[in-house]
Amino acid sequence: MIYFYLSTVIFIGGIFIVVWIHSQYHLDIVVKPTPPPPEAPLISVCVPARNEERNIRRCVEALLAQDYPNFEVIVLEDRSTDATAEILRGMSMESDSGATPALQIIPGADLPTGWAGKPHALFQAAAAARGKWLCFVDADTFLSSVTLSSCYAKAVETKADMFTIMTFQILGSFWEKAVMPIVMSAMSVGFSPRKVNDPRRRDAVANGQFILIKRAVYDTIGGHERIKDQIVEDKAIAEQVKWNGHRLVIADGYSVTRTRMYTSLPEMWEGWTKNVYLGLSDQPSLILLGAFGAFILLVAALVLPLWPLLGLFWYLQGGSWLALTVILEALVLWAIIIYARARVAVGMGISPWYALTLSLGAAVFAAIMLTSAWKVLSGKGVVWKGRMYHSK
Numbered sequence: 466m467i468y469f470y471l472s473t474v475i476f477i478g479g480i481f482i483v484v485w486i487h488s489q490y491h492l493d494i495v496v497k498p499t500p501p502p503p504e505a506p507l508i509s510v511c512v513p514a515r516n517e518e519r520n521i522r523r524c525v526e527a528l529l530a531q532d533y534p535n536f537e538v539i540v541l542e543d544r545s546t547d548a549t550a551e552i553l554r555g556m557s558m559e560s561d562s563g564a565t566p567a568l569q570i571i572p573g574a575d576l577p578t579g580w581a582g583k584p585h586a587l588f589q590a591a592a593a594a595r596g597k598w599l600c601f602v603d604a605d606t607f608l609s610s611v612t613l614s615s616c617y618a619k620a621v622e623t624k625a626d627m628f629t630i631m632t633f634q635i636l637g638s639f640w641e642k643a644v645m646p647i648v649m650s651a652m653s654v655g656f657s658p659r660k661v662n663d664p665r666r667r668d669a670v671a672n673g674q675f676i677l678i679k680r681a682v683y684d685t686i687g688g689h690e691r692i693k694d695q696i697v698e699d700k701a702i703a704e705q706v707k708w709n710g711h712r713l714v715i716a717d718g719y720s721v722t723r724t725r726m727y728t729s730l731p732e733m734w735e736g737w738t739k740n741v742y743l744g745l746s747d748q749p750s751l752i753l754l755g756a757f758g759a760f761i762l763l764v765a766a767l768v769l770p771l772w773p774l775l776g777l778f779w780y781l782q783g784g785s786w787l788a789l790t791v792i793l794e795a796l797v798l799w800a801i802i803i804y805a806r807a808r809v810a811v812g813m814g815i816s817p818w819y820a821l822t823l824s825l826g827a828a829v830f831a832a833i834m835l836t837s838a839w840k841v842l843s844g845k846g847v848v849w850k851g852r853m854y855h856s857k
Contacts, residue, residue, distance in 0.1 A: 469790065472772070472795070473794065475794075476795075476797070476798055479798045479801075480798060480801060483801055483805055486805075487650070487808075487809070489654050489657055490650075490657075490658070491657070491659050492631060492715070493659065494619065494623060494716035494717065496615050496619050496717060496720065496721055497720060497721075498611045498720065499615040499618040500532075502617060505533060506535065506597040507535050507536065507597055508536040508596045508597075508598045508613060508677075509539060509591075509598070509680075510528050510537065510538045510539065510613070511541065511591055511594060511599060511600065511602070512541065512602050512604055513583055513586035513587055513590065513603070513604065514542050514543060514549050514553065514586075515543035515544065515545050515549070515582065515586070516545045516547045517547075517549050518545075518547040518549050518552060521540075521549050521553060524604050524605070524606060525553075525556055526556075527607045527608045527609070528602065528608060529568065531610060531611075531613045531614070532610050536596070537569065537595065537596065538569065539569045539571060540568070540569070541573050541587070541590040543573040543585075543586045544573050544575075569593065571593055573585075573586055573589060574589065579693060579694055580693045580694065581693065583698050584689040584690075584693050584694075585689070587601055587698070588689040588693070591688060591689065596680060597679070597680050597681075598680060599676075599678050599680055600613065600675070600677045601673065601675070601678075603673060603674045605725050605726060606632060606724045607725075608675075608721070609720075609722065611721060616630060616675070616677055617677065620677055623712075623714045623716075625677075626706060626712045627671065627676065627677070627703065627712070627714070628676075628677040628678070628716070629671040629716070630715070630718025631672055631715070631717055631719070632674050632675060632722040632723060633718075633719040633720075633722065633723045633724070633813075633814065634649070634724055634814075635723050635724065636814070637725070638729060640729065640730040640733060641727060642810075642816075642819045642822070643819060644830055645726075645727075645813070646806065646810055646815075646819065646826065647823075647826040647827055647829075647830045648737060649809075650809060656670040658715050661707075661713065661715045662713070662715060664707075667708065669700070670699070671699040671713070672699060672715070673698060675718065675722055676699060676702075678702075682711050685709070686705040686706060686711075687705070689702070696739070730829075737830070737833050738836055738837050738840075741833060741834055741837035769798075769799065769802075769824070772791075772799075773791075773795035775791070802823065803820045803823070806819075807820040
């Protein structure tokens, strides 16, 4: 009977966890394609570029093709060791010849002591910006021609001082499609959009792939100099905005902006190990929560696939109707899980069949979380874009 009771507890608890996880992601504010506004204050688009030879041309060309009537593009070339600088020099020459709109390329200075790389790059770009609004865009993010117009209109409509969007994630390789849906679900649990958009709550997060912020607010909170040592600079600046009484809004920008974060398993491993590591080191109290989350993922990855098989083995050993009930519970829970993951897959633009890679993706992400927790506890740092970072 103990196996039957244990199975029933897992069955009920599993349903609760699956429903809870997949009910956290509510982006009630949606950016839809909008024509250019009649009044268009200058927007300064700032792009930090370090070792972005794969993405930088596509990113900048998309920025220069905006239908918003009043903007400038500033790219901070952050001492890249690949062909990024060469590509940007070529694009700058095209701009100077009149082939494209005005483009400003700024060579980055040496990284000062006490600064993290991306905050320093954005600090330099913002210092050269002239706009009433600043727009921070990552080099792996590609705007449609209406993105600036649409996001500016929605920012004005929602009375936002800082406006950020979740972008559509381009998933190409098998590993991206297996792991990224798990990651995005985990993020939705940690950062509820409804809580972020509620001015009465302290929850604050932003997506550094696209941030639109009033210049006056940026200066008031101290800009990136205020958060100069923060690697997860988007979350840090969102906290400064919201905690100082300004309006922070996060919205669904899937229809206007696309991002290709990583293209392989090694890239995902490095990138997400860094992100989780820095999140845990910034808030050590989350280490236990992270370890618990990794444990849940490992259970899903390793134990759940064996559950119906164990029930079948028990039945063959004379388990009668109790064993059949265990098999039924396992299959019903798996059906619920696969249905929920299939909906996530479709929402991310990939085949619903990738729901069947749940165990594999969960195992990889659990390994990433455990690796990050170990690096925090052991004092080891992480490498990102050729720079070593340690927890404080």
